[in-house]
Amino acid sequence: xxxxxxxxHNRFRQIIKGKIKENLRKYxxxxxxxxxxxxxxxxxxxxxxxLPRFQFGDNGQGGASQGDGEPGDPLxxxxxxxxxxxAGNQPGQHLREVELTLEELxxxxxxxxxxxxxxxxxxxxxxxxxxxxxxxxxxxxxxxRHFKRxxxxxLKRQIISGQFTYERPHIVPIREDYRYRSWKTTxxxxxxxxxxxxxxxSGSMWDEQKHIVRLETFxxxxxxxxxxxxxxxxxxxxxxxxxxxxRDTFFSVRENGGTxxxxxxxxxxxxxxxxxxxxxxxxxxxxxxxxxxxxxEDNKLCAEILREKILPKVNLFGYGQVESTYGSGEFxxxxxxxxxxxxxxxxxxxxxxxxxxxxxxxxxxxxx
Amino acid sequence: MQTLTEKDVLSIQPEIEKIAAQYGxxxxxxxxxxxxxxxxxxxxxxGGFPVRYPHWRFGMEYDQLSKGYRYGLQTIYEMVINTNPxxxxxxxxxxxxxxxxxxAHVYAxxxxxxxxxxxxxxxxxxxxxMANHAIRVRRHIDAHGLDTVESFIDTCLSIENLIDxxxxxxxxQAGKKEPEQTAPRKAVKKLRSKKYMERYINPPEFIEAQMxxxxxxxxxxxxxxxxxxxxxxxxxxxxxPLQNWQHDILGIIREEAYYFAPQGMTKIMNEGWATYWHSxxxxxxxxxxxxxxxxxxxxxxxxxxxxxxxxxxxxGFLLFKDIEERWNKGRFGKAYEECxxxxxxxxxxxxxxxxxxxxxxxxxxxxxxxxxxxxxxxDFCREHKLFxxxxxxxxxxxxxxxxxxxxxxxxxxxxxTNLGQPIxxxxxxxxxxxxxxxxxxxxEETELDKNYAADTLKNLQAIWxxxxxxxxILEERPVLWSFTGEEFKQTWxxxx
Numbered sequence: 001x002x003x004x005x006x007x008x009h010n011r012f013r014q015i016i017k018g019k020i021k022e023n024l025r026k027y028x029x030x031x032x033x034x035x036x037x038x039x040x041x042x043x044x045x046x047x048x049x050x051l052p053r054f055q056f057g058d059n060g061q062g063g064a065s066q067g068d069g070e071p072g073d074p075l076x077x078x079x080x081x082x083x084x085x086x087a088g089n090q091p092g093q094h095l096r097e098v099e100l101t102l103e104e105l106x107x108x109x110x111x112x113x114x115x116x117x118x119x120x121x122x123x124x125x126x127x128x129x130x131x132x133x134x135x136x137x138x139x140x141x142x143x144x145r146h147f148k149r150x151x152x153x154x155l156k157r158q159i160i161s162g163q164f165t166y167e168r169p170h171i172v173p174i175r176e177d178y179r180y181r182s183w184k185t186t187x188x189x190x191x192x193x194x195x196x197x198x199x200x201x202s203g204s205m206w207d208e209q210k211h212i213v214r215l216e217t218f219x220x221x222x223x224x225x226x227x228x229x230x231x232x233x234x235x236x237x238x239x240x241x242x243x244x245x246x247r248d249t250f251f252s253v254r255e256n257g258g259t260x261x262x263x264x265x266x267x268x269x270x271x272x273x274x275x276x277x278x279x280x281x282x283x284x285x286x287x288x289x290x291x292x293x294x295x296x297e298d299n300k301l302c303a304e305i306l307r308e309k310i311l312p313k314v315n316l317f318g319y320g321q322v323e324s325t326y327g328s329g330e331f332x333x334x335x336x337x338x339x340x341x342x343x344x345x346x347x348x349x350x351x352x353x354x355x356x357x358x359x360x361x362x363x364x365x366x367x368x
Numbered sequence: 369m370q371t372l373t374e375k376d377v378l379s380i381q382p383e384i385e386k387i388a389a390q391y392g393x394x395x396x397x398x399x400x401x402x403x404x405x406x407x408x409x410x411x412x413x414x415g416g417f418p419v420r421y422p423h424w425r426f427g428m429e430y431d432q433l434s435k436g437y438r439y440g441l442q443t444i445y446e447m448v449i450n451t452n453p454x455x456x457x458x459x460x461x462x463x464x465x466x467x468x469x470x471x472a473h474v475y476a477x478x479x480x481x482x483x484x485x486x487x488x489x490x491x492x493x494x495x496x497x498m499a500n501h502a503i504r505v506r507r508h509i510d511a512h513g514l515d516t517v518e519s520f521i522d523t524c525l526s527i528e529n530l531i532d533x534x535x536x537x538x539x540x541q542a543g544k545k546e547p548e549q550t551a552p553r554k555a556v557k558k559l560r561s562k563k564y565m566e567r568y569i570n571p572p573e574f575i576e577a578q579m580x581x582x583x584x585x586x587x588x589x590x591x592x593x594x595x596x597x598x599x600x601x602x603x604x605x606x607x608x609p610l611q612n613w614q615h616d617i618l619g620i621i622r623e624e625a626y627y628f629a630p631q632g633m634t635k636i637m638n639e640g641w642a643t644y645w646h647s648x649x650x651x652x653x654x655x656x657x658x659x660x661x662x663x664x665x666x667x668x669x670x671x672x673x674x675x676x677x678x679x680x681x682x683x684g685f686l687l688f689k690d691i692e693e694r695w696n697k698g699r700f701g702k703a704y705e706e707c708x709x710x711x712x713x714x715x716x717x718x719x720x721x722x723x724x725x726x727x728x729x730x731x732x733x734x735x736x737x738x739x740x741x742x743x744x745x746x747d748f749c750r751e752h753k754l755f756x757x758x759x760x761x762x763x764x765x766x767x768x769x770x771x772x773x774x775x776x777x778x779x780x781x782x783x784x785t786n787l788g789q790p791i792x793x794x795x796x797x798x799x800x801x802x803x804x805x806x807x808x809x810x811x812e813e814t815e816l817d818k819n820y821a822a823d824t825l826k827n828l829q830a831i832w833x834x835x836x837x838x839x840x841i842l843e844e845r846p847v848l849w850s851f852t853g854e855e856f857k858q859t860w861x862x863x864x
Contacts, residue, residue: 003407003410003411003414003418004419004420004422005410005413005414005426005427005430007422007427008413008422008423008424008425008426008427008430009427009430009431010427011422011423011424011427011518012424012425012427012428012431013427014424015424049428051425051522051525051526052526052819052820052823052824052826052827053526053527053529053789053820053824054527054529054530054789054790054792054809054816054820054821054824054838055789055790055816055817055820056788056789056790056814056815056816056817057814057815057816057817057818061759061782061783061813061814062756062757062758062759062766062769062779062782063678063756063757063779063780063783064678064754064755064756064757064776064779064780064783065677065678065754065755065756065757066673066678066679066682066683066752066753066754066755067673067753067755068753069755069768070768071755071767071768071769071770071771072767072768073767073768074765074766074767074768075757075765075766075767075768099435
């Protein structure tokens, strides 16, 4: 049967993408998507995709149903279809959840923010090997012996040679019957980009600031994962000292110490040097802070590390400064004044959630 | 389990058909097709028709249905459409016992389509008609562009429920007679003259011409519409400033809405009838002993009770069973109704044996509203634990409201009235003497959803071109919602 649903389905997908594009600024700043990320799909609540009708409001219409209970008992579950009639009394009907692959989302992000594609540097691809059991072979280790195939071969041989009798169906495999699982090695292009996130977790960074950082990293991740086949991610936190943590800790930990930014830059430089040779890796480093550093001396130290150890090696170093009620917030100005001649340093000031959109554009708009 | 071939399944059709005929079911020829879940989802998205006009909404339905199946949330067992011959699609992956049950179910559906009065006016060649619609819409798209046509279809679909569900069965305007001139004719203004000059100053031709002018004025000033018009789509087709292609599309949407309407009006009966017959045919004739467990599981799934929701399969099935029993035992009529001896009533059995005959009559003459109104009894409600629920505003949840027969029945009928949608009619096409369109929501108990109303008015305005309004009740006060073409406004109506 030949049906035309593909056309209608594609059209529907197109419309969804259009709506998301229209509302992208809102989605970016409200972070509705961040919690809805699956492995490769993201579920997005989308208003106004429904066709509007004159219909009854959410509350008020009763109905009839069947079951136990006394008058006054709350109804188990949602009355849903509202009894026999299809009365539209489902709360939340206005929102429709649609699913999008992260790749589609990145495309939309790229289109809307007019992000240029990244020109990777270094070796195009690093190849990794992966083994998959796909075939059968006559030789192999006993641990990979394929029982069923082995016995089948034995049965075939016995039938052909006339040794098999239905009265005594004994099947005895001999050496030639043995079959083993064998594998094929497939080559996969591997991760050749790494993102190093650094965040100031000193006492002056509050939940709101961290939320902004979280949204920033979500969109940066989305874009860079779209641009590179595989991306490694490292998380560094610092107050007066720096340390490496996992993703969950990165977003949840809170310290009370002071702020020595150079500690993070030092650690970042060390990690880069030890693990990610600049010739082979596309390195992205992002640092988020409220811009309040311990001392001027440390500022100078930071500039030195950046100039000598980090900026020459990374594709991009992004510094995002969130607004804090405490502190001077002078670090961004310091960097701006003291580091010149590097076009891979991006400074972005993010006073509130609405600025995330522009800040992402700052960070990713260079095509690096 | 081995997948069934087309042949395996179709080979049982003659047997089922024979049994259905023996029971007295009267159906169109049925053509079964086996399809996989993806095709089934596509068909279901298209409302069962293989060819529909292009529109993203079908894609959206498909998206949901196919996901629902893939995630194991729902399965469509069959899809049957009201045409002659009748097409029915079966899910290929189902085991044979399910196919039997579903086929029996389909025969009853088809019998219902053919014989129920509310389907009498539907087009039985709808497959062709839908295909024609598709061709026409595609032509309009070629001529005017996809975006233009699609957004107009969106607009029309947004008001597709504003039709008069009963109009196919009655004549609203008897013969469209010219209204009798009961109103006293206004006297023609004569020019002043002396009596002897009368013939020259007001000659008969002049009087005649004046008279005609007057009459014309009266016709022009007649209210439009004369009576509130429930078929808003029809009214728009007649009176809205539409281009030819727009007129054609609005007509297509309206025709399809009327075609699907009877299925909404007989959901409980139709499913109840089909369930009654699959259970009867399976248990009495078709079931192989080895299939009993599978059958029982499937059947109990069909008529399962979902808390907070009335399962139309269940309630319809139980009511048909109940009617059959009552008419078999003679539990109807004056003598039974007036009997006050509970014991006598409980054991009442005149061996009337009229059950089968009665349910066939019911399936012919009733729709869901009249079905519930006539056959839902107090005993039935008690026996099957029916209750009514309502929204409790103080603690914001739905609660069991009552177990009283009267309330339950009222709630049920309320939900079924106008397919559970607000009753809306056009009452004035020249509102405020400015050619603005005024609709009225016939308020019963429930308010309209304001956001939806605003968006719908916007669509309506796109068709009418002049401002549009709807009168309703909000927070127990009369309210007028308007869309002027630029903005949505809410005004309280004071006075009356």
